[in-house]
Amino acid sequence: MKEMSDDELQQWLDGKPSLNGNIPLNDDAEAYRNLFEALGKEPETGLSYNFAAKVTRKIATEQKRNNELRLNIIVAVIFITVISAVFGLFTVFAKVNITSVPYKWLLILIPVIFIAIQYFDQQLVKPNIFKRR
Amino acid sequence: MFNEKEVITKVLNGDVRAFEALVKQYERLVFYVVHRLVKDEGAVEDICQEVFIKVHKSLARFNHQSKLSTWIARIAYLTAINYLRKYNRAQLSDYPEDIENYHFTTETPEHLLNKKETANYVEQLILQLPEKYRTVLTLYHLNEFSCLEIEDITGMPEGTIKNYLFRARKLLKEKIQVYLKNELP
Incomplete structure (x- = not known):
């Protein structure tokens, strides 16, 4: 039988009908047969058994954090709008000068601090609690 | 399903x-x-x-x-x-022109004593190949993608993929021949 080239042997092992059913029996063919078998062998190591659950949990946590961030932004926007509207209405209808309202900075500061605490709690404190577990 | x-x-x-x-x-x-x-x-x-x-x-x-x-x-x-x-x-290497003379560090496979470990030996050789050869061999043989699909995945032209496959397999075949000769009595 005619010796086959490397290209023909590789095609034969790839399952391409280039050899009209002839089975080559030489060192090259044997080495290629071993090689193809080894190339198709799965690695002995793998991902952890609960990999899918871990990924899903991570995605769910990220989604929750994004939703909370979105909520915080909405709350902040509403707060700024309400404060501006209240001050605007006072100025227009009650003819009150905003600068003369007592404790005005305290009134603004309290909600701002509250929202900031909520934000940092979600961004810094909760993720670290999960990391420690 | x-x-x-x-x-x-x-x-x-x-x-x-x-x-x-x-x-x-x-x-x-x-x-x-x-x-x-x-x-x-x-x-x-x-x-x-x-x-x-x-x-x-x-x-x-x-x-x-x-x-x-x-x-x-x-x-x-x-x-x-x-x-x-x-x-x-x-780990990222460009296309080596002389892949046929590629130097593997595992030149002495005597520590792999039986034929069952051919796969391990091949795995070690593959890990030393340039990244593009490793990718093509893995996607084709392990993940069973066609050359056209590998083109979609890697962006390499189909001809290049076939060339990488052929050259890598020929090189590994030569290494396996030496390995089997050393190993068999």
Whole structure:
């Protein structure tokens, strides 16, 4: 039988009908047969058994954090709008000068601090609690 | 049975269980690609995780023009390459002109004593090949993608892929011949 080239042997092992059913029996063919078998062998190591659950949990946590961030932004926007509207209405209808309202900075500061605490709690404190577990 | 379209629709509607099923379906595919490209065992699982997070984020943009497996394999390939570019440039090598004379450090396989370990020996040789050869061999033989699908995944032309496959297999065949001769009595 005619010796086959490397290209023909590789095609034969790839399952391409280039050899009209002839089975080559030489060192090259044997080495290629071993090689193809080894190339198709799965690695002995793998991902952890609960990999899918871990990924899903991570995605769910990220989604929750994004939703909370979105909520915080909405709350902040509403707060700024309400404060501006209240001050605007006072100025227009009650003819009150905003600068003369007592404790005005305290009134603004309290909600701002509250929202900031909520934000940092979600961004810094909760993720670290999960990391420690 | 895994119904690709149904699962995608469910995931896009926020079904977390459906995404878990998707991960289970493709985790081996992603692992094979990342494992062969990134030699740092400790980083492999993190990279696989990053791949699936990217899949989840961009699934809405999947246009069904290719198979989902091809699309996921492309994300895995690009994520692994980005990791190598960022942390381990030494593993990224350009096309070597003289691959036939490629030097393997495992030139003495005497420590692998029986024939059952041919696969381990081949695995060691593959890990020493340049990144493009490793990718093509893995996608073709382990993930069973066609050359056209590998073109979609890696962006390499089909002719180049065939050439890489042929040359890498010929080189490995020669190494195996030497190995088998040394090993057999």
